[in-house]
Amino acid sequence: ANPIKDVENEVKEWARIKKTEIDDLRKQEKFRRDFLSNISHEFKTPLFAIQGYIEALQDDGFDDREMAEQFLKKASKNVDRLSYLIKDLDEISKLESGEIPINYSKFKINDLIKEVFESLEFKARDHNIKLIFKQKYDDGIYVNADREKIRQVLVNLIDNSFKYGKEGGSTSVSLFTLHDQVLVEVTDDGLGIEEKNLPRLFERFFRTDTSRSRQIGGSGLGLAIVKHIVEAHQQNINVRSTEGVGSTFGFTLQKVKQALPFPNIPVLKS
Ligand code: ADP
Secondary structure, eight states: OOHHHHHHHHHHHHHHHHHHHHHHHHHHHHHHHHHHHHHHHHHHHHHHHHHHHHHHHHHTGGGSHHHHHHHHHHHHHHHHHHHHHHHHHHHHHHHHTTOSOOOOEEEEHHHHHHHHHHHHHHHHHHTTOEEEEEOOOTTOOEEEEOHHHHHHHHHHHHHHHHHTSOTTOEEEEEEEEOSSEEEEEEEEOSSOOOGGGGGGTTSTTOOOHHHHHTTOOOOSOHHHHHHHHHHHTTOOEEEEEETTTEEEEEEEEEEOOOOOSSTTSOOOOO
């Protein structure tokens, strides 16, 4: 035994741990700084727009009633945008702080998809997009997950398919069973996504140039929320897309193994 060597090693180990701690803190700090600068940027755009419309109204917009109505409508749209932003921010910060835990229950994913379709029926009609459920499993598939959070995942993905879809197009939801998982896919035939943007899609506040330039409303947080929820379930999410053709977002869920009707008869694997 060499006590000096031991102490030396202990000090080295301590220094190594401290260094990782400091690196982690630095990373967190940078993350916080980026996050704040993103938030302020996202708030500024609609706020400046609202300010612009108010000023225009004050200057001479009132003389022309039609124009005044236009300005108010646009200002109101930007107020909506701010509200969405606040709602999504609240959601993501609660999710990330672990304030809202994952509440597992066993339910039929088919039923949830039907419910979500019903709740989005009018919106789909507004966008002139047909909603299709490629229902292959008539009895339904049981999953073990947080029903309300998975509802949110489906709503966010389908809502995006409306925003970035094409008039007269369609959005379909399909289910596939894997060994002990279920794969849920939401497919649209809309704008599609450039390949270079795919890796960044799930980042907070990331929006493609197309969605910005087309001024499609959104906070840039929808997919970050989706990813967070899916990963909190220890499941996976992915996307594939072809520009001008459409996109498919897929996420997995834990499948509940159903009891076999005759437990002693071996099941042939397909
Ligand atoms: P938001 O829709 O509020 O901008 P999201 O996080 O939901 O934010 O999506 C991030 C970006 O990913 C969108 O701005 C858009 O550019 C792109 N995107 C998301 N879903 C689709 C889709 N179905 N088709 C094409 N682009 C999409």
